[in-house]
Amino acid sequence: MDIASLLETALMASDAATRNSAEQQLSQLAEQHYEEYMKQFAKVLLSGASVQGRILAALGMKNQLTSKLANKRIEQLNRWISASPATKATVKDAAIKVLLSDSPEMTTSISQLASAIALIELPRSEWPELLPIITENTKVSCPLNVKRSCLLAIGYICESADANDPAVIAQSNGILIAIANGIQSTEPLAQVRLTALNALIYSLQFIKENFQREGERNYIMQVVCEATQSPDVELQAAAFGCLARIVQLYYHYMSLYMEKALFVLSMNGMLSPNDRVACMAIEFWSTICEEEFEIAYQLHEQSERGEPASPDLVSYNFSLLACGEVLPRLLTLLTKQNEDPEDDDWSVAMAAGSCLLLLASSTGVYVVEPTLKFFATNIDLPEWRNREAAVMAFGSILEGPDIEQIKPAIQEAIQPIESLIRDPSIQVKETVTWCLGKITEIALSALELEKDLEQLLSTLLVGLSDHSKVSVNSCWALINLLEQLCAETQDEPTNPMSKYYENFVQALVLLSNKPNNEFNSRASAYEALSAFVTYSALDTMPIIQRVAIEVLSRIQSTISLQQQGLSIENRAQLEELQINILSLLTNIIRRSSSEVASAAPDLMNMFIKLLEAQEPNALIEEDVFIAISAVASALGESFLPFMDSFVPYLSQALRNVQSQTCVTAVGLVADLAQSLNSKIAPYLNGLMDILGLAILNNDIKRELKPAIISCFGDIAGVMGPDFMQYMDPVMQICADLTNLVPEDSSYDSMDYVSSIKEAVLDCYVGIVSGLSTKPEALVRFLDPIFLLIRHVASDIELSMNESAARSAVGLLGDVAAMYSDGQLRNYYAQDWVTEFIKKTRGNLVFSQQTKDAARWARDRQKRQIA
Template sequence: MGMLCQELGNEGIHQSIRQSAGLMMKNAIEAKNFERQRELSERWMGVDQNTRNQIKTMILHSLGSTDATVGTVAGQIVAAIANIELNLGQWGELIGLLLERVQNATTSLSKKSALQCLGFICEVVQSDILTSQSNAILTAVADGAAKKETNPPEVRFTALQALANSLTFIRENFNREEERNYVMQIVCEATQTPDSADVQVMGFECLVKIIAMYYDFMTVYMQKALYGLTLVGMRHNNERVVLQAIEFWSTICEIECDRNYAIQDGDTSMPCYHFAMGAAPETIPVLLHIMTTQEEDEDGDEWTPSMAAATCLQLFASVCGSNIIQYVLPFIKQHIVHENWRYRDTACMAFGSIIDGPEPQEMSQLVTEALPVLLQLVSDQSPVVKDSAAWTLGRICENLLEVIQPQEIQAIVDAVIRGLNDTPKIAGSCAWSITCLAEQLGTKNHQDATSSLSPYFEPLVGALMTASQKPGVDTNFQQSAFEAISVLIENSAKDCSPLIANLCQMTVDRLAYTVTQVGNLVGDDERRAYYQNQANLCSILTSIIHYDPVPIRAGADIIMQNLLVVISNAHKDSTVKEEAFVAIGAVASAVEGDFLRYMDSLMPFILAALTNYEDYTVCSIVLGVLGDVCRALGDSILSYCEPLINSIGQLLSYPNLHRKVRPSCLSAIGDLSLAIGGKFEVYVHPAMGIIGDISNQLMYIPQFTQEQYDYVVETREAIAEAYVGICQGLKQAEKGALLVNYANQIFGFLEVATQEAEKSESYVKIMMGLLGDLADTIPPGHLKAFFGAPWVAQFIKDVKTDRHCNPETKNYARWTRELIRRQL
């Protein structure tokens, strides 16, 4: 570490070497993975204090480098160390040192580097740790962002970045009108900086964050400045400025939608000030104009002003409801058949964008009038117009299909089938329209004799299969086509069974054929297309099996044989392995106990997937498939339990294991216990050790971000499900007494888990279910002290009296209470 530090600070060597040394040092103390970060933090704090102080001194020296890139890397390292030490109450003088550098800087570069470092720290360090120094930090960054001669654009830009990162912990400052006015003045001035688009963009980014965090303070600023500033920004000649100005209004619309929904549900704690409604007359015409700036060759992966404007219009429709019609309909009527394709396209896109905003009765007549024109536009000379028309038809199918007459549905079907043979982008939009059509016309009950989808099932599936199997077909379209076929199957009625049986045989035959072609692949593009096609076929097969598992049983051997070969040949960068495993899970559910004959062949692939922890997606899917296999085999899986439990334990021991895998591991343990019942006795101790370790690890994971909070909650739910599986498995064999030795562990987990401030309905139900299963499984009288703990009664009472809990959850609470009474 010291040598890397010296290399970073050595002004006599090349910049690239210094930068590489700095990045290596940063990566030695910072990681995205929670567990890995904890390990790196412990390693850093294990270095003796004198050495750490020397390193920090050298890094701060490098922060003042005359090379801006080196200064940036040094700032990132300082922030990484600060994220460790400030959380532990150390390096308390750091913020003061940086503020002193900002105030006493002799060059714009040194000032910029210090401000940038402050910004990095504000971004990564827990906000409440910095709150005590918010006044000094705000003063420094606001001074750097202010419009004055001593602040060149690059300093203002960096200061604005730091300001954006500090908004989470300056709430007290923002509560004070004078300080709030000063911040808003600086940010508004930044949006009007003609000599620097970067400063303008950053100013608008700050406004977006401010409106998201401090919406309730914004009324006076909206009236005096923000309406006008954002309209000017949306008319700017720099696309980045335009995008951020549009994002400002998109953010407002999202906030006001959420608040309106809350008010409708009876929550009046967060009022809506209807900024979007008030701005609609002036803002929507500007959005429509921006939508006319699209280009024919726009890349769908590049976010453009026209795309942003269309999205913003859709959000305006959501918040304005039926009022949106008066601002958009005149434009649509005037331009839907305009000679300029850009105006035809914008009118079409605008119609599709507002469809789900107004009340259905307000839109029904408009849809009826517009449909013949839209059907014509699907065959327009402009590919862009055709694509938008296909998308708009999908929006109609998704939201207002009930107003369409049967003969018009046939016209829509004909139009989208024609579109499947167009360019990949248009064909993809048509495939999505078919997906929407299937979801609205079909049925989720496959035993229904027929549905409104049935007459169109065969031509739609046939057209999709034909278009998706053309030589050289675009892989993105092919995936959209197969997704549409899956949705058609999932929403089909009983009278489609013969067609689906034929489709099943065709799919199995095609999959078998692809298996024979792996040796003929030439080039990376051909390989990618090959594996994507296999993945799509596996996905279709899964949908068919779920539709009707009975006919699959006769052909299960050949299906499993091909799926195992697909997994064996799968390329590491393809998704085919995931889809093949999911299909295997469907086969297991279909053939049930007969699946045992495939286990010897399947186990090596399962164990290999559980060993390859870096491929976390496959790991998670295989663990889920293991649940399907457990439910299919029951206690017949016993002979495979030992290697499975060992593999899961080994998987969980990897410090860099992706967070998504841990909950799946826990669920798999519960599935295994439930499957083999009392025979799980020999695995209780190792399983409890695994679960206990993960439960303890949660205590050390900070919940500063939404991602961290979600991970903790998701893992707690998985822990509870694992305990439930073990409880229910042992109860079947009347071996519940085995859990007495683990009472401290289980009840300790439950006590912490039930104290969570914000608990979802599913979270409450899982925890209540575990408490009830414990009371139902453990012989009465063994754990009176645990079941009689005050927190247990309080948790049950809170659920029973919570007006937000549904009747099913409250019944869980009553059931649990009755079982606990027997324990006491």
């Protein structure tokens, strides 16, 4: 069977076995004969095969060039780079020909293929003819689908490329010319202008130099502003979205444009009869508020650290200056809610509420008086939209002003808001409980609890038995109350919520037993029950014990259901329920740790049954492991009898390096080490072998590597000198990772490298702690330890990261304390050591604990260099 026929079969065959066989053959060809695969697919692309077959050919080649998995992406990049020039030329020529073929069906797939090639070649300064070809074919006179394909390709390239890659940035002029061709008002086809506008949104981060030039900047702003006035509403909406992105990236250039055009355009846009346009115009102001809040926050942080204000941190206070006009418009738009209470589609009212919250955050007290007037005018009106808008407005301004400034208003408004809990409108009741949630989250201090708490709780109790959306917010408000009123009362005889436990726990147990999870209401009830467990005082423990009995009964019932054989949909729903129950059970175990010993055999038997019954990669495995961790923590070394039956499941999860459960399993190994101490030794060889193989596997999930390194440190800390048998390979891995550099300049890559170095630091802390009585065993590893600390000291981000800085200076002190005075003079006399300790101790933002660690390090350093 030829390639075209295989593609047709893989796509169209009615028999699943036939389709799967064709897909496997194609996959084998790609794996074993890569270049032949690409050439044959390119041939299909240009052939008379069906449109579906040609689309599949384009996507098949694209999927061989890009992947969401970083390691896979690197492998694909290297395979393409290593391919012969003839093969690459064949594929690129085919891609260009189809890109320019004016085929509407191929537009998306061929632009994805062209961009996938470009994302490999442009950073290498290859395929120089691509952008000139694209630019030439975005002119007004070109066919519709050619222009769309070329502009889509630019959008895909800019969406995924590294914004700091100099080779891609060097192409910014060509990118901008092509986009300008498509976006300008002389382009007669709105579809082309829309595609160009979307491409511009993605390209904005690449055209910084163009934006710095006033003439080019003016032209970009002109064509985008013109697009807001197009009769095509999709184009209008995209234009306002583009303006929001421009404000986000280039706020410091916006003063003139705000004065000349942006203010008027956006204010008019908010009144558009088209909801999408209105929402995007509101989003423009939301972005302004976010940017100005961020500037104010950064200036405050710099002031707190005693640093001078950065000259590039300048706020034009657009939100404050426009508050008098923007605020009334937002308040009016709050009444444009969806009619159906169960319709969660983004609405103008939702956008206005979100913007009002941000406006309050950026302007503070200036929103208060107009909003309170709006609240008072609308709260009692017969139309439900006005009542809902009044409560939404009130809740949306709570995060901006100082609570003391609005304390009288909250005290005055709380009763009218609570009275609406029996309103005939579901939307009103939902917003009432949301507003009460906001008050309990950030403004509880404004209430007089002796007078207000009883009525507040009565309102929330009513809310629990109402519509699912109302009950969800009631649960959230209860969690906020427990966190704020009972955070430090677990060991107290009673707490402010104790006398309400009986009614609320009973209501939540009932709510959590509903047959469905409509609007996440059942999960919210379990979350609220967990909060009642976590923050329970001693006088409520009998109630918690009754909850425990109910929870164990429910989890046993789900196991029985699981054994009956369920459909995929029912199994997923059951797994979701089991996860909720397990989360609550885990909190009960933690809260009742002294009573876990007697129940441990039954608990572990139940957990093993759950693990046995799961499909591969089931989400519930993580939650079972977390529950087992809670049991181990409660039992300590008494957990040892359960290890033989559990370790096979733990080992299996550790080997499944592509599963999220593996990350949880690594954390569980660390927890078991902390619980069992040296009694984990009989199982350590097997676990360390699996962890060692995992960390050397290039296909593991990114977050797994730092988790494993930290886990090595936890094991070393409890095993002490007995960890020496693993020291050489572990220290070699740590030394290699100390020199790790980001694969590119993206935030994700740089953050990943920082997380790796923090994990190595944690590992060294554990190793040093474990060898504290054996300093002679550590001597040959001091060089890599000090090299890492120097990396931390010289890295701006890591040295300003408090946990990393505290660990690093603590490590300096601990190592010095292990050796007699002067023995490590050569290490501690280095200038960077003194400077790092001084910098950490003098950081105004760091906590006293970190500063004490720095003082300890300085004291031990002085002894070494005296």
